[in-house]
């Protein structure tokens with residue numbers, strides 16, 4: 001595999017972006033997720049309004065895959081309803097597990113599909129799914 | 142095929158695949174390109190790429206002779222040792238005993254009774270912790286560790302300290318990753334019962350002055366356990382000269398198989414220590430309520446043992462001896478000097494550990510500015526380079542160094558300067574991709 005097919009420009013851009021990396025002024029809940037092995041450590045903050053995810057942001061540090069995946073997830077999930085968010089999380093986790101997705105499912109994931117090649121790198125799967133598992137906890141708790 | 146025919150094939154293999162002895166013109170130096178030919182893993186591409194293996198501190202690769210020895214044992218001599226009078230059982234017993242003798246000679250122990258086979262370093266340390274620690278360490282006693290210990294040499298002592306109400310004390314390192322005399326003297330006191338120290342740090346590469354520390358600890362009346370997982374594979378060890386009370390190591394970090402390790406302990410200590418595990422093979426007589434234990438070393442080897450592991454370890458020792466530990470060490474020092482010189486000149490690299498070659502071995506931890514170690518490990522893996530990233534099972538040390546993670550390369554006899562050049566090329570590519578998003 002090529003460097004450019006894993007650390008794609010989109011992933012590099014998101015891993016460096018500060019757009020979603022902030023503290024919310026008003027939050028309903030927050031949840032920390034970390035990978036002891038890799039040292040990835042993120043905290044998600046969430047604000048609901050009218051049954052929708054009104055705002056979502058993160059702080060923390062970690063590898064490029066974990067940071068990019070978090071940022072991409074936030075772009076995708078913000079503004080969605082809880083049920084829809086849980087469905088997207090489920091689709092993403094299946095993508096990284098290497099399950100084949102339908103075209104329709106891939107479309108739903110939008111930019112997050114760029115993380116697909118991580119499914120070929122078992123050592124990095126945890127980095128890619130960290131934020132998504134953390135969000136699932138956050139929504140369900 | 143008859144046994145005779147099989148033997149013929151093995152001998153053929155043994156002849157063509159014998160370790161390549163260093164030829165005279167090379168003087169005292171190892172030729173790693175020749176040695177690589179002894180290791181099948183380097184003959185084929187690994188996952189489609191030429192392998193550059195720089196993760197020897199985690200585990201080492203195996204020469205043909207080790208693979209052959211294990212295969213030959215499994216095919217021709219496999220029986221349960223100590224349990225029967227038939228040919229295979231006798232043969233397995235003989236090979237197991239020979240392996241123990243081989244280990245004894247290699248580390249220059251006084252007696253084969255002092256060599257206990259375990260699964261690995263971790264089990265050997267646990268044996269000492271549960272058998273010696275839980276019975277001879279008392280309330281108020283101190284167990285002194287270095288902050289550079291592997292989790293394997295920390296967790297068992299935390300258990301002992303908790304159960305026995307003993308105190309754990311850490312010796313900290315100076316800025317260059319060394320243990321100063323002052324630190325040693327301020328931590329090891331009359332109250333110290335046991336000092337547990339790694340021979341070489343598996344993160345920083347520091348080789349600790351174990352002989353001096355053992356001597357000082359003995360003056361204070363303490364015993365010393367040396368974690369030799371990163372010692373034995375790389376430097377000549379004479380346990381009597383060191384005067385270590387316990388010295389432990391793993392076969393898989395010295396060209397041998399996984400699942401075989403060694404506890405060396407002085408006979409007087411093993412005599413008074415109770416068995417760690419009990420069951421078959423470690424007894425003399427068993428009645429309904431009690432049992433008497435077998436003499437050393439069987440007292441500490443309960444259940445059917447890993448004979449193929451021991452046979453493989455013996456073959457690994459033969460291989461190392463055929464090269465010479467002094468030459469292996471010198472080769473690693475040459476590689477370390479070369480790597481440090483090249484890496485120190487690169488502005489985006491931060492190196493950890495001693496700069497003085499006298500105080501270190503072939504393990505180098507570093508970070509690349511702007512690239513998380515786990516990303517770096519994945520990126521260089523695309524170029525066929527195996528290195529380690531993370532906390533290296535030494536979280537207290539990492540915390541002390543204020544590091545979340547680092548990259549680590551570690552050398553062995555088959556590594557070349559070219560391996561280091563290729564690594565640096567790969568680091569350069571990673572660095573430019575991460576700073577510009579292009580190659």
Ligand SMILES: Cc1ncc(COP(=O)(O)O)c(C=O)c1O
Pocket residue numbers: 198199261262263264291293294339341342343368370371391534
């Ligand atoms: C210094 C040190 N101690 C202990 C260990 C544990 O060895 P093992 O996993 O073979 O028990 C290692 C290797 O990972 C090590 O480097």
Ligand SMILES: [Zn+2]
Pocket residue numbers: 035038040062063065066126127515
């Ligand atoms: Zn990660």
